[in-house]
Amino acid sequence: MTTVKSSEEETYTELNQYRDQIVGIDKKVPVLDGSLKTYINLDNAASTPCLRPVLDTVSQFLEWYSSVHRGAGFKSMLSTRVYDLAHQVVADFVGADLRSNAVIFTKNASEALNKLANRFPFKDDSVILCSVMEHHSNDLPWRRKAEVIHAQVDETSALDLNDVETKLKNSAGKIQLVTITAGSNVTGYVNPIHQIASLAHEYGAKIVVDAAQLVAHRSLKIKPDHDPEHIDFLIFSAHKMYAPFGTGVLIGPRSVFGQGEPEHVGGGTVELVSRDEILWADLPEREEVGSPNVVGAVALARAIKILKKMGMKRIAEHERKLSQYTIRKLKSIKDVIIYGSDSYDENRLGVIAFNLNGFHHALVSAILSYEAGIGVRNACFCAHPYVRHLLGLTDEQYKEVIEEIKRSYKANLPGAIRVSFGFYNNQDEIDRLIEALQRISRKEYKGRYKLNPASGEYVPEDFSFNYQDYFDF
Numbered sequence: 001m002t003t004v005k006s007s008e009e010e011t012y013t014e015l016n017q018y019r020d021q022i023v024g025i026d027k028k029v030p031v032l033d034g035s036l037k038t039y040i041n042l043d044n045a046a047s048t049p050c051l052r053p054v055l056d057t058v059s060q061f062l063e064w065y066s067s068v069h070r071g072a073g074f075k076s077m078l079s080t081r082v083y084d085l086a087h088q089v090v091a092d093f094v095g096a097d098l099r100s101n102a103v104i105f106t107k108n109a110s111e112a113l114n115k116l117a118n119r120f121p122f123k124d125d126s127v128i129l130c131s132v133m134e135h136h137s138n139d140l141p142w143r144r145k146a147e148v149i150h151a152q153v154d155e156t157s158a159l160d161l162n163d164v165e166t167k168l169k170n171s172a173g174k175i176q177l178v179t180i181t182a183g184s185n186v187t188g189y190v191n192p193i194h195q196i197a198s199l200a201h202e203y204g205a206k207i208v209v210d211a212a213q214l215v216a217h218r219s220l221k222i223k224p225d226h227d228p229e230h231i232d233f234l235i236f237s238a239h240k241m242y243a244p245f246g247t248g249v250l251i252g253p254r255s256v257f258g259q260g261e262p263e264h265v266g267g268g269t270v271e272l273v274s275r276d277e278i279l280w281a282d283l284p285e286r287e288e289v290g291s292p293n294v295v296g297a298v299a300l301a302r303a304i305k306i307l308k309k310m311g312m313k314r315i316a317e318h319e320r321k322l323s324q325y326t327i328r329k330l331k332s333i334k335d336v337i338i339y340g341s342d343s344y345d346e347n348r349l350g351v352i353a354f355n356l357n358g359f360h361h362a363l364v365s366a367i368l369s370y371e372a373g374i375g376v377r378n379a380c381f382c383a384h385p386y387v388r389h390l391l392g393l394t395d396e397q398y399k400e401v402i403e404e405i406k407r408s409y410k411a412n413l414p415g416a417i418r419v420s421f422g423f424y425n426n427q428d429e430i431d432r433l434i435e436a437l438q439r440i441s442r443k444e445y446k447g448r449y450k451l452n453p454a455s456g457e458y459v460p461e462d463f464s465f466n467y468q469d470y471f472d473f
């Protein structure tokens, strides 16, 4: 087994050698014929597995773990230092200047976006510009706060920059925020966030970038505050960065979060409280109510250090090659429909959405799991407007689906199958996926699957997983 040195000098040559640094990489899972197969995780866009050095660091840290910020003992002081330092590691990762910006830890990217929506100083007639390709977490929180308009996508289903500019131009200065994903969790399109930042600033808006899909796969810098291409607010999540210990990140100007009351109030957010007065603490404490997730912060900081040493360029290149290979192979299967363009260049993350014509996406995903031990994701990936567009559903068709869901009938849920890569995935895994898809397309799968209309899931008859045989408390 390749070992990763814990010293700062660790150098990584081939990404391949990191494969065995993934916790659980060789885990075998049960399949329908009674055998066990080594699990293939092709659902990294949802959550990546944990890196071994992250887990090791967490274990080492837990021996020192104690309360942070107000504890007077050695362990408390050490834990406080480590927790505070983790903010700095995150800031350095994206080039944020902590003199003018705050790094605020949340539970995940969704919570970070909600917090920003709750804390941004909107005017009464504010308009927010997002896009139809957003994850719901970068759309729904804004709808509660102001009018939200959506930039459209072009004929390849990539973000239409002309529409972004037209909407900014037509808004007569009402658009206060432009909020855009750095990379789509459905098609993997990477958006030109700095170009959009320039546009937003030109029209007097601030920009929010949802980088949940991007930061474990590409380098991203927010650029200096005075740069027109500066990203004002940045959001991401550690569980998509090989550190699944419950931390999300929100970065933004101290001037915004330093104004008014924090989103949640209570312990940790104050310097002093009297009967009639509250002195709020400095940032980030004033926005991190209660006892923070110190372990999550440690895990995230360690994961960042490892990703940096592996080299974001090398990661991007590896995942691009995997995507190109997958696309080539997918196209060789009869009746595969790939969503978005099939060019997987530097403007595309390793996220591929497709369907197998004639087969329900939930059935294909179930067969991949029950017969090939492959984990993918299916349905609409928390991006319903975008998937609806990709599938070309009419208003009528969509209305029908809505009516069915209201009646708890999910047999006809629209959607697709998504595979998404991490740096550790390899060609052998893709070959196994392609082989399984070929078998499905030839109807050579073994199980007899029945649909549960209440959940929209397919399960094989006379078979179920005994989860408790694999893990229990």
Ligand SMILES: Cc1ncc(COP(=O)(O)O)c(C=O)c1O
Residues within 6 Å of the ligand: 045, 046, 108, 109, 110, 111, 135, 137, 138, 181, 183, 184, 185, 210, 212, 213, 236, 237, 239, 248
């Ligand atoms: C683009 C994008 N934004 C936001 C989120 C929400 O992330 P989290 O699960 O960390 O809240 C996701 C999750 O899949 C995502 O893909």
